[in-house]
Amino acid sequence: MTQEKIKLLVVGGPTGSGKSDLALRLAEEIDGEIVNADSMQIYRGLDIGTAKPSPQELARVPHHLIDIVSPDQDFTASDFRREASAAIDDIHRRGKKAIVVGGTGLYLRALLEGLLDSPTGDPELRRQFDAVPGEELLRRLAEVDPETAARLHPNDRVRLVRALEVYTQTGRPISAFRAEHGFSGDHYRAFKMAITVERAELYRRLEARVDRMLELGLVEEVRQLLAQGYSRELKSMRSIGYKEMTAYLAGEMTLDEAVTLIKRDSRRYAKRQMTWFGRENDIYWLEYPAAFASILGHVIEFFG
Template sequence: MTSKKTKIIVVAGPTGSGKSALALQLAERIGGEIVNADSMQLYRGMDIGTSKPAPEELERVPHHLFSIVSPDTNFSASDYRREAAAAISDIESRGRTPIVVGGTGLYIKALLHGLVDSPTGDPELRLAFQDLSGDELLERLREVDPETAARLHPNDRVRLVRALEVYSQTGRAISDFRAEHAFADTEYEALKLAPKVERAALYNRIEDRVDRMMEGGLLAEVASLMERGYGVEHKAMRAIGYKELCAHLAGEISLPEAVALIKRDTRRYAKRQLTWFTRDNEIYWLEYPESFATIVKIVIEFLA
């Protein structure tokens, strides 16, 4: 007899769409606790530029996986899955409802569906492929894994090299690992929600939010991080808002140029997030706050 799956609420969507406000109001209404699924809000000291919940919001309901690692830590999707699963288990054990909120689609996918159990990367093997053209890589892959080769373009070097790397290490096609993974069961039964926002309105929100971040001290936050030894050599500091202001503080670009780049790159990031999440036909896209009563109704029916 299979054990009953843990029910969780997932509030996803692009940056600036209002998902954090929705998750907070929903948590208060249903007795929930929030689990972060934003890859940048994990980092300590990176508060303004990642739009972390304000102290008064943190006091309203319990929040998990915010500010848990330093900016020089490489935190993977596998690390996230482990930490989020532990937080969800703790929340459920106390009779509360886990509400996972964030815009990092890979983290949400890793949590709900796990990660393909294929070998870790091998830098030496990757060097062996670096002099091959995309067409040559694709031709090699066709010989050992025609299924994966049929899905890839010669310009997609990262995935081509990864597929060849897996075959070189194991003698098995990466498509075989994915096929096995597809039959793996998930631990969670998830209701996925996302605030519905027109793209033009979303872009306006993003620009306004960047202005508020600058007024709220983002430049000083980045300067403080750099003074403590965190720079663009660390993955976290290459996040939008941080890399541009690092460049400004290094004298490479003016402040107005940096702000314009932050706005542009955030718009582009939101567009990529929209593309990712709109491919997921399990997501309920609902206007917020206008449809909050409907959202609560859907959630209560799901939990019941």
């Protein structure tokens, strides 16, 4: 007998669109619990700059995968898939409903579709490829894996290097691994939604949020992280808001310049997220808060 898939509500979309607020309201209505899918909110101590839910919001509904690693720990999409799956299974076992919320598209894809079962990275190989121009990388890849090469651009160095790395390590093209394992699906039946926001309004919200972060003490938060010994070169400290503030505290730019960069990079990040989620075929774009009653009705019907 085939095991019934766990029903899962996924709230994605760009930063600043209102995902967290929508998820909180839905969770309170349907007896749900929230699983964080934001790659920065996993870090302890990075609170203001990641727009982490407030203590009051965390008290309203149980949250999972927030504050689970220190800023100097590695945490991959594979780690997220493992931890999120365990949290969702626990929520389901207790008779609650799981709501996965976040804008990290790779995390959501890893959870819902699986990860490619290919070799881990080789730092030495990557250093060798780093010195090779993109056009040459693409030419080399076309010789050994024309299927993958046909989908890539010379500027897409990350995927080019990864594909060549896999071939060099195994003698097999990464397309072969995809054909064998693919993104293999899982035991979830997901209802995916995102909030549609007019771009100018989204950018206005993002800029206002950055100003609010400054009022809440972003500068002091970054100062404390540095004082605790966390290097500005860490992945967590190179994220938007933190890299600019470390540069300011190092005397490399003024506070106004740092704030301007944070706002610019926040807009760019939101644009990339909109592009990512816009490519998803099975995601429902909904207006919030205007259409909350309709959204709630669809969610209740889905879980019913």
